[in-house]
Amino acid sequence: MKLVKVIVLSGVPGVGKSTIAEKLAKKLNADVVHLSKLVIDNKLYISYDKIRETYVIDEEKVSAKIKELINKCRKKYMVIEGHYGELVPKEYIDFFFVLRLNPLILYERLKERKWPERKIKENVAAEILAVPTANAISVLGGNKVCEIEVTNKGIEEVVNEILDSIREGACPSKHFIDWTLLLDYKLMDKFLRNPIS
Numbered sequence: 001m002k003l004v005k006v007i008v009l010s011g012v013p014g015v016g017k018s019t020i021a022e023k024l025a026k027k028l029n030a031d032v033v034h035l036s037k038l039v040i041d042n043k044l045y046i047s048y049d050k051i052r053e054t055y056v057i058d059e060e061k062v063s064a065k066i067k068e069l070i071n072k073c074r075k076k077y078m079v080i081e082g083h084y085g086e087l088v089p090k091e092y093i094d095f096f097f098v099l100r101l102n103p104l105i106l107y108e109r110l111k112e113r114k115w116p117e118r119k120i121k122e123n124v125a126a127e128i129l130a131v132p133t134a135n136a137i138s139v140l141g142g143n144k145v146c147e148i149e150v151t152n153k154g155i156e157e158v159v160n161e162i163l164d165s166i167r168e169g170a171c172p173s174k175h176f177i178d179w180t181l182l183l184d185y186k187l188m189d190k191f192l193r194n195p196i197s
Helices: 017-028 035-041 059-072 103-112 117-128 131-140 155-168 185-192
Strands: 005-010 031-034 045-049 054-057 077-081 093-100 145-149
Touching (some): 005 017, 005 131, 017 031, 017 077, 017 155, 031 035, 035 059, 054 059, 093 131, 093 155, 117 131, 117 185, 145 155
Parallel strands (some): 005 077, 031 077, 093 145
């Protein structure tokens, strides 16, 4: 029987998951799991995709390892962050938050990290199309998934928004973010047309 409350933070790379997870875990005195680090440290991948410059993860092994960590946890909370948060077994998830960032700001952040243009475009396209949200909803259903808009917000503000949601047991907003309503179609075309070519 699971005693720990599991909080998942998901979203595309560059939205602030790791930083926010660390701050949230500190406030809750929680264990924190960084999925990308977990995958690499435990070799929970099948191969390395040189074109996309990313590991192809073994979803079953990742899921099994997460279950193991949750069952071993002796704290009241565990924060799990990663862009494939939907791999956390749904029966273990108490709260699932997808962090969303304006795609133009995301583009600049990933550029500052000196990522290859095709990888930047792939991730910006995923943000525009709400891929992490869609993945989470496909596993958990729409009622368990909360989006948190992080654009122009400080870390403390985002963490407090998450804490309020946990206390209230409800999402801060019932609406999902749709970047297509805010972005110029020519700009979207730049990211959505052949993002990985």
